[in-house]
Amino acid sequence: MAEEIVNRIANSKLITFNLEDYYPEGERVLFDVKDWLLEGFVLREGEFREQAKNHDWSQYQDKFIALTCSSDAIIPAWAYMLLATYLQPYAKKVITGDLETLETVLYTEAINKMDVSNLTDKPVIVKGCSHKPVPKNAYLLLIEKLQPVVKSLMYGEACSSVPLYKKPKN
Numbered sequence: 001m002a003e004e005i006v007n008r009i010a011n012s013k014l015i016t017f018n019l020e021d022y023y024p025e026g027e028r029v030l031f032d033v034k035d036w037l038l039e040g041f042v043l044r045e046g047e048f049r050e051q052a053k054n055h056d057w058s059q060y061q062d063k064f065i066a067l068t069c070s071s072d073a074i075i076p077a078w079a080y081m082l083l084a085t086y087l088q089p090y091a092k093k094v095i096t097g098d099l100e101t102l103e104t105v106l107y108t109e110a111i112n113k114m115d116v117s118n119l120t121d122k123p124v125i126v127k128g129c130s131h132k133p134v135p136k137n138a139y140l141l142l143i144e145k146l147q148p149v150v151k152s153l154m155y156g157e158a159c160s161s162v163p164l165y166k167k168p169k170n
Contacts (some may be wrong), residue, residue: 003037014148014158015119019134021108027063028099033079034071041073048079059085065094066102100135106155107138116149125154125161 034040036051063150065087071074078097087094095105124146126139139155147165154161 001010001168008100012167015121015122015124015159016127017124017142017146018130019107019138020127020132022107022114023105023134024064024092028102029060029063030066031065031083032072033067033075033083037069037071037073040071043073043075043079049082050084052082053061055086057090060087060090063091064102064106065091066099067094067096068098070085073105087137089126099133103133103135104137107135111138111145113140114145116145119150119168121144121149121151123152123154125156126164127156128156 027066031042036048037043038047067080067083084094084145093106097105126142126146143153145162151164151167152163153165154163156162
């Protein structure tokens with residue numbers, strides 16, 4: 001007589017935590033100021049201000065914006081600040097950096113807002129595979145948030161996880 005197959009993973013108290021669930025929805029835009037510089041390298045304040053004044057900022061409504069310069073030009077802080085003043089009424093978030101930096105900032109905010117009290121003394125597995133862009137730093141920030149609370153931390157899938165942390169027994 002064959003024994004009944006029991007799915008021990010489904011019956012375990014293991015909680016799967018998927019960072020992808022905290023992905024902030026919205027379009028990401030890389031705004032390159034290089035196109036507003038003389039020959040891609042020289043920022044002329046008057047011309048820069050004029051372009052900012054005449055630009056259609058409404059196209060960034062509800063978008064996440066990463067301000068960058070893809071050339072080797074040195075961009076003063078005030079230039080990014082000026083652009084942010086125009087973007088502020090429209091964009092959900094404006095940062096200086098690339099798209100990965102933008103994702104890191106968005107995930108940092110999401111992780112900081114998380115209430116993880118329901119995970120106290122529970123075994124938690126952080127899901128590894130994602131279909132949305134989850135920056136590596138988000139996993140490290142999540143460890144900072146979860147480790148003081150959880151019983152144990154693993155990474156991967158329940159069937160093939162990598163142990164990361166186990167709370168010491170008192």
